[in-house]
Amino acid sequence: MIITCSREQLLEAVLNVQRAVSSKSSIPALQGILLKAKQNSIFLCGYDAEMLGMTTEIEAEVTQTGTIVLSAKLFGDIVRRLPDERVHMETDDKNMTTIRSGQSNFSIVGIPAEEYPELPTVSGERGIRISNLVLKNMIHQTIFAVAESDAKPIHTGTLFEIGSGKIRLVSVDGYRLAMREEMVNSDEQGLSFVVPGKALQEVSKLLPENDENCELQIGSRHILFIVGRYTVIARLLEGEFLDYRSAIPQKSSSTVILKTSEFISSVERVSLLITDRLKSPIRCIFDEDTVRLSSYTPIGRASDQFPAKLVGNPVEMGFNNHYLLDALRNAEGDQIKLELNGSLSPMKVLPMEGNSFLFLVLPVRLKSEAG
Structure with a gap:
């Protein structure tokens, strides 16, 4: 892999993606960020193999395609402190990655991409599009009532209900309830699922305050949020959510x-x-x-x-x-x-x-x- 890209774009991507990286994992690759050099871009992925995955792509001049997994913390620290506006990266056949910017030069050992687990896929058969600002506000106004303890794991997430041209978010924690409702342009009916609070916090950070749309694709076990250049995949929580209407x-x-x-x-x-x-x-x-x-x-x-x-x-x-x-x-x-x-x-x-x-x-x- 041989690439050159903008330090600013790379840093933003690394800082966002590393929030999905597992801080403690028995699989060393999961403590890293997967980098994949394509034709005119570089793909970055962070994944904790349990709850959350995040991917993005940035523009890059790619001389040679390839893949590598680099320690999320070390790579992030290096990119944050690089002195120049451009970053040049090369990976050899022994997974040694050289990172150059201005007069700074680092060589760090990577992990083969083959050791990185595959992200789950979502068919995207069911889904909606919704304004970035509306979804950001809806998350903000309900996430405070998500349960912090996992006495009832289902309540550590927010219930989404989509149908009759409306989207409703509901959070409960045993002491309070927060419900937020908006009209949405969707023909979906009877769609109900629970998204982990941790995933919604990350989605909220990515959502810009504008009226452009983001996309939600819902599968049987996972949900995919597409926000600009970023995708966030989260495992849906299973169990019986509180019958909030009777509460x-x-x-x-x-x-x-x-x-x-x-x-x-x-x-x-x-x-x-x-x-x-x-x-x-x-x-x-x-x-x-x-x-x-x-x-x-x-x-x-x-x-x-x-x-x-x-x-x-x-x-x-x-x-x-x-x-x-x-x-x-x-x-x-x-x-x-x-x-x-x-x-x-x-x-x-x-x-x-x-x-x-x-x-x-x-x-x-x-x-x-x-x-």
Whole structure:
């Protein structure tokens, strides 16, 4: 393999692709990036052989085609520090790879490409196209509620439902639920699958904030995201996802209209006394024209309030401050609507109009404050 390419393009590709590389693997090749010199381009691939794979191609002047696997960390460190705008690479028949740029010259030992596992393939028979910006926002507004523990592995991913011209994403972790819905130009019906949160985080990083489309190709066990020059392949999670529809309260006895920014600022203020060591719920009293918040820990008390409009019965509830803030910070719009059904039923966070998002935050049982 003999190639010359742009250092900037190579660095961007290596830094992205290496995020899919396995940091610990019994197969040495999986700790590397596969490079494949084609006619006018170089193909790069990172793969952890379990959950995630990422590939891309960049332009290159290819004098001799060939393949090699190079240590992802070492190769990335070298490319990051190369001094010149152009990079020249040569690999000999003993897998020794020379990397030259300006006055810098490295020779590193590679691994034969034959030792690199093949990526799974996706037939692409089923799929949709969706705006980069829309998908990026949908992931951002649901991924915070993905479960971090693998007590129920299926909940470490986000449920995708596609049908009737809509796409819906749902994440749950036992304490909260996040749902986001958008119209999509697709004839697909009854498509339902769960994508690992780790894969969605990587897809989100690749998605540019523009109205161009990315493509999702769905197979029986894997999904392929095509974002510009990048493809991300992920293994779909298996199992029974929570019946989220039955978890969403259908009735409410109180509706609160308030300014999102005021609620966030108030929660942030009364959270100042709460730490990982000194945990305490935030007490929220939703009254006729005011929301009153307070917290109490061994180091002191805090209270705050802001105006709001209540229709229905006053309600007093307790919340984990982090879960409450996650929902509020991911809500769109200057104002939001809260639907409540007593102190122990989940709180629904909704947009003022439509149903583009729905967040559920489970309450915490409050104890009477000491002294």
